[in-house]
Amino acid sequence: METFESLVRAEFTPKNVYLNTASNGLLPARTVAALDRAVRMRAEGTPLGPLYEDVEAVRASFARLAGVPVERVATGASVAEYGGLIAASLPAGAEVLTAEADFASLVNPFHMRGDLKVRAVPLERLAESVRQGTTLVAVSAAQSADGRIADLPAVRAAAEAHGARTYVDASQSVGWLPLEAGEHDFVAAVGFKWLLGPHGAAFCVVPEDFGGLTPLLAGWVAGEAPWDSCYGPVQELAHSARRFDISPSLFSHAGLRASLELIEELGVPAIQAHDLALADRFREGLTALGHDPLPAPGSAIVSVPGLGHRQPDLSAAGIEVSNRAGNLRAAFHLYNTPTDVDRLLAVLSS
Template identity: 80%
Template sequence: MENFESVVRAEFGPKNTFLNTASSGLLPARTVAALSEAARVRAEGRPLTSLHTDVEESRAAFARLAGVPVTRVAAGPSVAAHTALIAASLPAGAEVLTAEDDFASVVNPFHVRGDLKVRAVPLERLAESVRPGTALVAVSAAQSADGRIADLGAVREAARTHGARTCVDWSQAAGWLPLAADDFDYTVSICFKWLLGPHGAAFLVVPEDFGGLTPLLAGWVAGERPWDSCYGPVTELAHSARRFDVSPALFSYAGLRHSLALVEELGVDAVHAHDLALADRFRAGLASLGREPLPAPGSAIVSVPGLGRLQPELSRAGIEVSDRAGNLRASFHLYNTTADVDRLLDVLSG
């Protein structure tokens, strides 16, 4: 733990009490330096070879975190872009099962198809609601609004029983909650929250057989030999999940490569223990104030009903949290300390 703390201190120096990783994570110092270097590469007219290498190194790092071969990982700009590919692969009339009030990027691509049967149920009833004829279950591993963690094991088993595929969004979990993408058909995640990267990079994990997806967004980077695929139709799509790539925002991956390296260096298990200890400290402090957060056991995200209105006041006091549907949402990550938790509790008690 001492090494954990020393590494974190060297990478982060927030000027406020930042408890808002569920909105966007802080950038490590190594990532800021890499972004500056990427800008110099462009400004000085140097070849972009190193920036394209950063995309592949980021893809490989995410594959390691997800526990899958790199050949199953596609790179793109957002979760919505990835879930739209999955939505497009379904036949008309297919049933998609979702959790009520899940994040829009997870569910909206299925709704806008217009010819799918999208059924939403309470998160705690998701597994029991899979039925014969359900084609896909799509859900966030951790809910954005309140941090509740889906019973992914139960969802996986129910889906297998009824022949349904699964799509899990790890945007609010990857980086602090151990990820085993091989347990699901499709895994999606952005990287600017708990994975500490810049905006503009996201990953999609697909099955070995590509899960019936068509690379509708394929450009030259989707070719087996990208630089030979710049003109006219791509004659040979990548033999790997790279066929689903969208032309990368190179600066984002130049920074992300180093953010993912930091997460790997610290270890998700250690980050998980650190984050949950702080979240539980906050929950205990709330109890002493006579406040009860929304139930989200085992989550690094804590939402307190009725206190969202305090967000502007807290921000003026140098404490960054979110207002979500009237709830005060605090989220705890590796750069946070017990002093951060206690400061928020002190202000709330005041």
Template identity: 70%
Template sequence: MDGEIAGPHSGPMETFENLVRAEFAPETTHLNTAASALLPARAAAALQDAVRLRVEGRSLDPLYTDVEAARAAYARLAGVPVERVAAGATAALHTSLVAASLPPGAEVLTAEDDFTSVLNPFHTRGDLKVRAVPLERLADSVRPDTALVAVSAVQSADGRIAGLTALAEAARAHGARTYVDFSQAAGWLPMEAGAFDYSVAITYKWLLGPHGAAFLVVPEDLGDLPPVQASWVAAEHPWASCYGPVAELAHSARRFDSSPALFSYAGLRASLELVEEIGTDAVRAHDLNLAERFRAGLADLGRTPLPAPGSPIVSVPGLGHLQPELAAAGIQVSDRAGNLRASFHLYNTADDVDRLLDALSG
């Protein structure tokens, strides 16, 4: 990884490299973080420790502590108080809560061909007006009768980054709420979740966690969300609320929690510790450097990726059919709508980029 991050080799870059070497030893060229990240060694160890508790019949209390530690770490990354963060399992579940908060006939403004989890719950309501526009026109398309704008911060298909500042300003000017999915951004792109009414992120991509964990950020006043999925874990005093109706919901975003997949959160706590140790800025610099190397190599091959400046996701039209062949050669990428999608993260190197370019040139 030498030379992939600006700075003296004896300084922050060395720390970055040492941390990554200690955590990752992939047996393939994994350029597919936008689908699923590699799991750090410390997270794998935490998962094994969690399983051992069940095998040995010991108390699971430490796993509930992991949930709260992971919640707090995500709050720090998102730049919001921990009281605004709810823990769940999927982005679609949290989108469903936001969809349930809207009155019949409300207009939801979305980006064309955004990821299904941030769209479908609004469509399945059946009584909402869902309007889709090109991503680049999203902020300009907010109208006085728009109730909510929902969009992914980074588009899964091609890596385009939404103009979130302009969107927040436009929504505020028209009295619309905002819902941002950070699933393809959290971990490499600095988040300012407090600038939006609601936001969500799953954690098995750029945050390096296991599957089965997701976070929802809500307003300080908890917004208009109905806690329709509330169970005992959503109570102010969970262990005193196991039987009968919950008498007192949590006074924080925990009222929107769903019962946590404890093993997942045990691993996630360790993954988020690594992300915080390395730092989002260092990860972003590394990831974007590799993406630019790939874009430059594509130009040399006469290939033009879809425009997505400043993104570690690079999507190349017309090459998606090569995905099985590349996988057989030990290079993991995705086929998305006929496009070859490569995504670069902290465990990737310049050699990984060159290996993919060599395969494409052949």
């Protein structure tokens, strides 16, 4: 029987200490093989039916990870496009409550409307800031800049108490933090970070009644019978969230299918335990070196003020991290080891 460690070792052979999953996840070997097969199909003129099957397999896999029926999952290319659909559904003057300095792809579509009241508050005050007249609360489950985790149950309860909807960006959490997408109205996420897929695939979970969204981006794939919807207006939109699909990036979904199979095989709880053990090891080591990371308990992302300038030196030493607003950001995922943590600490101490 294969163990967590043996499965990971069979899939990943990084040539450096890679601690930058919050930017891009590494591709498993099975994903690289799936991408190679997909490219060869295009090169050889093989019928592409299996690649469209990959899209549906990916949708079903994400639905299982999100804990929702597959009929609630749409697949597209970016979080911003789904934020745009949600923003377009709101009435003029509606208040959208966000966390300060949340990721642009989440918040920017609401600012672009021009006639919405977008209010930003500190993340820790988000739930208490929901008020009568708030229409939507939009927040990342884990903050990109520093890994802080939103108190989603409190946000949801406050939103329900005031008749507001909730929109969660799970891009920095799904894959290592259990997701209960059914507890929210809208949940979006990309597939190229903690889900370890190629760029070009994203997801959106919508309510069973579609939450008032209009499928403004609908093309032929949004039809109930897509291959019968290629010409002229789509006569019958899909009866599921697939009406919010955009034409899929077939290579991306071919690779992502393999990546999600690995995530499911390992299990999110096991990945979470692995990731957090490494993040906590790094936090403890930082304290010993006299550095205080930004508080983000229970997060796989660790951000250290004042050390962002070390990113080029670390990269030259074979350690990949991020510089975010002057902070050094390290993100720990399933292919990382205690040795990686110790190597990072050793270089930082020099």
